[in-house]
Amino acid sequence: MTTVTEASPPSPPSPPRRKAGRRPGGGRPRRAVDHGAWFLVLPALIPILVLSVGPLLYGILLAFTDAQSGRTAPTRWIGALNFRDLLHDTLFWESFRIGLVWAVGVTVPQFLLALGLALLLNQDLRLRWAARALAIIPWAMPEVVVGIMWRLVYNPDAGILNETLRDIGLGGGRDWLSGLATALPAVIVVGVWAGMPQTTVALLAGLQNTPRELHEAAAVDGAGAWCRFRTVTWPALKPIALAITALNLIWNFNSFALAYVLTSGGPGGRTRLPMLFAYEEAFRYGQFGYAAAMGCVMVAVISIALAVFLAGRLRGGDDA
Amino acid sequence: MRTSTPARVGQYTALLAYLVFLAFPFLWLVSTAFKPPRELGSLHPTWVPKDPTLANFRQAFDEQPLLHAALNSLLAALAAAVVAVLIATPMAYVVARRRTRLAKAVTGWVVVSQAFPFVLLIIPLFLVLKNLRLINSVPGLVLVYVVWALPFALWMLAGYVRAVPPELEEAAAVDGAGRVRTLVSVTAPLLAPGIVATALFAFITAWNEFFFALVLLKTPEKQTLPVVLTHFIGAEGVADLGPLAAAAFLATLPSLVVFALIQRRITGGMLTGAVKS
Numbered sequence: 001m002t003t004v005t006e007a008s009p010p011s012p013p014s015p016p017r018r019k020a021g022r023r024p025g026g027g028r029p030r031r032a033v034d035h036g037a038w039f040l041v042l043p044a045l046i047p048i049l050v051l052s053v054g055p056l057l058y059g060i061l062l063a064f065t066d067a068q069s070g071r072t073a074p075t076r077w078i079g080a081l082n083f084r085d086l087l088h089d090t091l092f093w094e095s096f097r098i099g100l101v102w103a104v105g106v107t108v109p110q111f112l113l114a115l116g117l118a119l120l121l122n123q124d125l126r127l128r129w130a131a132r133a134l135a136i137i138p139w140a141m142p143e144v145v146v147g148i149m150w151r152l153v154y155n156p157d158a159g160i161l162n163e164t165l166r167d168i169g170l171g172g173g174r175d176w177l178s179g180l181a182t183a184l185p186a187v188i189v190v191g192v193w194a195g196m197p198q199t200t201v202a203l204l205a206g207l208q209n210t211p212r213e214l215h216e217a218a219a220v221d222g223a224g225a226w227c228r229f230r231t232v233t234w235p236a237l238k239p240i241a242l243a244i245t246a247l248n249l250i251w252n253f254n255s256f257a258l259a260y261v262l263t264s265g266g267p268g269g270r271t272r273l274p275m276l277f278a279y280e281e282a283f284r285y286g287q288f289g290y291a292a293a294m295g296c297v298m299v300a301v302i303s304i305a306l307a308v309f310l311a312g313r314l315r316g317g318d319d320a
Numbered sequence: 321m322r323t324s325t326p327a328r329v330g331q332y333t334a335l336l337a338y339l340v341f342l343a344f345p346f347l348w349l350v351s352t353a354f355k356p357p358r359e360l361g362s363l364h365p366t367w368v369p370k371d372p373t374l375a376n377f378r379q380a381f382d383e384q385p386l387l388h389a390a391l392n393s394l395l396a397a398l399a400a401a402v403v404a405v406l407i408a409t410p411m412a413y414v415v416a417r418r419r420t421r422l423a424k425a426v427t428g429w430v431v432v433s434q435a436f437p438f439v440l441l442i443i444p445l446f447l448v449l450k451n452l453r454l455i456n457s458v459p460g461l462v463l464v465y466v467v468w469a470l471p472f473a474l475w476m477l478a479g480y481v482r483a484v485p486p487e488l489e490e491a492a493a494v495d496g497a498g499r500v501r502t503l504v505s506v507t508a509p510l511l512a513p514g515i516v517a518t519a520l521f522a523f524i525t526a527w528n529e530f531f532f533a534l535v536l537l538k539t540p541e542k543q544t545l546p547v548v549l550t551h552f553i554g555a556e557g558v559a560d561l562g563p564l565a566a567a568a569f570l571a572t573l574p575s576l577v578v579f580a581l582i583q584r585r586i587t588g589g590m591l592t593g594a595v596k597s
Contacts, residue, residue, distance in 0.1 A: 037414050037418070039410075040411060040413060040414050041410070041411050043406070043410060043411070044407040044408050044410070044411035044470060044474070045411065047466060048429070048467065048470060051445070051463060051464070051466075052433065052441070052467045052470075055441055055444035055445045056441060058444035059441060059443055062444060067447075113338075116334065117338050120338070125335055126332075127336070127339065130339060131335060131338055131339055131342070135342060136576070136579055136580060137346050137576065138342065140524065140575040140576045140579035140580075142528035142530065142545075142549075143528065143530055143546075144549050144550060144571075145549065145568045145571055148349075148549060148552075148564055148565070149345050149346065149348070149565075151564075152345075152352050152561060153345050153348050157361075158360050158561055159365070163364060163365050193341070193345065196342070225327075247434060250435045254436075256438070256530075256531050257531060260530075260534075261550060261553070274437070275437060275439060275531075278437070279535075282442075282443055291439055291443060292440060292443050292444075295437050295439045295440030295443070298437040298439075299435070299436070299437060299440060303435070306435060
């Protein structure tokens with residue numbers, strides 16, 4: 001809330017310290033913005049505060065209550081009881097572990113594949129346009145459709161995957177999504193496919209920002225392809241690569257729709273991501289307080305991971 | 321730079337492998353959508369339907385209220401896109417033009433909001449909307465979508481604003497144009513393409529959204545397309561493959577078309593947002 005007050009220049013008690021951050025030499029237009037700032041900012045700020053920041057704080061409060069859906073008795077404050085129960089909830093920690101495996105399992109191969117594709121698209125190749133066009137498809141598709149589509153691919157009888165495997169003599173006939181051992185890897189493949197375009201586009205943008213002259217200079221000096229990648233391409237790409245990887249890890253850890261449509265968390269909970277677990281807890285069993293506590297734990301873990309990541313990035317920022 | 325022939329061959333092989341990987345699930349979806357039941361039951365599925373049919377599409381419309389669901393999706397996505405862009409554009413302007421703490425706080429919030437597990441947001445929203453009697457209603461969903469689309473809209477729009485040189489506005493001011501006039505007649509026209517791209521992007525995200533719709537919409541006549549699609553998958557996970565594929569294919573077409581139109585602008589907008597902030 002304090003930031004809001006500081007945004008309004010006419011409010012008198014603004015010490016010079018705050019003004020120091022402002023860019024010097026504001027001509028007339030900038031002052032014009034100053035006067036209109038409140039008017040311009042409020043339409044978005046109110047919904048953000050009422051429907052996003054507010055509910056988030058409310059959600060954190062709920063985690064300390066016994067809130068349930070459809071209960072007549074009033075909701076009570078129960079302190080950290082939900083968190084204590086959560087600590088002993090082996091199913092939750094199992095889903096947490098699956099969430100981590102899934103997040104890393106999708107993000108890492110996706111990054112490597114996307115890097116390869118971005119490097120290819122950065123070359124003068126004939127089929128480049130086709131790859132660019134195709135790369136749109138996974139991005140534009142609703143996640144539900146992506147899930148349905150891959151169910152058709154994985155279908156044990158009528159699916160193309162088993163048929164292709166039979167054709168090249170690798171057996172086939174597997175029910176990929178129902179197998180205890182194959183379900184999570186099968187879902188991970190879908191996750192990799194679905195997120196390829198965004199990662200590729202981000203990396204491609206990074207590549208196009210690297211100056212061509214550096215490459216040519218390195219080539220003249222006799223540097224091989226790998227050496228050029230290591231000394232010229234990668235340093236320029238690193239900031240974008242780190243940012244997109246961090247975001248991908250978070251998004252994947254929080255993802256829901258793909259696993260919901262592909263397996264609904266099955267078989268035997270092998271693909272029950274934390275969000276699926278929390279969703280069931282909240283909207284199938286009505287345990288709002290408990291599910292909110294799960295959300296808090298997820299936020300806490302993500303925040304810590306993000307903080308560690310950002311600290312690392314700041315340290316690594318000198319050579320980038 | 322010259323590339324040797326073996327390297328070229330390697331590059332094309334790799335590119336081809338990518339093309340196959342990216343295309344084959346979608347081609348399979350299309351193929352399945354046009355197959356008659358006899359071919360779907362075949363133990364040796366083929367890529368091209370021998371006897372293509374539109375029966376799956378008809379059956380899909382008979383089984384589920386697809387048209388109604390598409391209408392709900394269209395309403396929710398349109399309303400969300402228009403409202404989100406209307407309220408995000410002025411704020412994006414302030415964020416892009418001024419380096420105040422508010423601008424920094426907004427940018428920070430944009431990043432942080434990407435990290436929310438939605439469950440922490442949806443439970444309180446569910447309770448709030450329930451008290452407002454907005455559960456199981458498209459307007460209730462629109463409220464959620466607007467807020468959900470805001471961070472990204474702000475991000476993209478701020479990038480577009482930065483691309484408009486402040487000198488142009490200063491020049492207009494020197495010529496005697498007032499603040500409002502400068503914004504309306506100088507800045508807004510230059511921003512228009514970016515605003516349209518952002519709105520279309522918000523439209524697609526809302527059109528594709530599943531989790532909030534699943535939680536907030538209870539009865540079939542209120543549900544959006546992604547939620548209705550999951551009804552084709554039976555309780556035991558057994559699905560009528562043909563109609564499932566047909567419905568899924570149809571649900572993708574609008575976003576594919578829109579996306580193809582604005583793809584360049586989206587990536588451009590994201591990148592100016594990402595690089596310059």
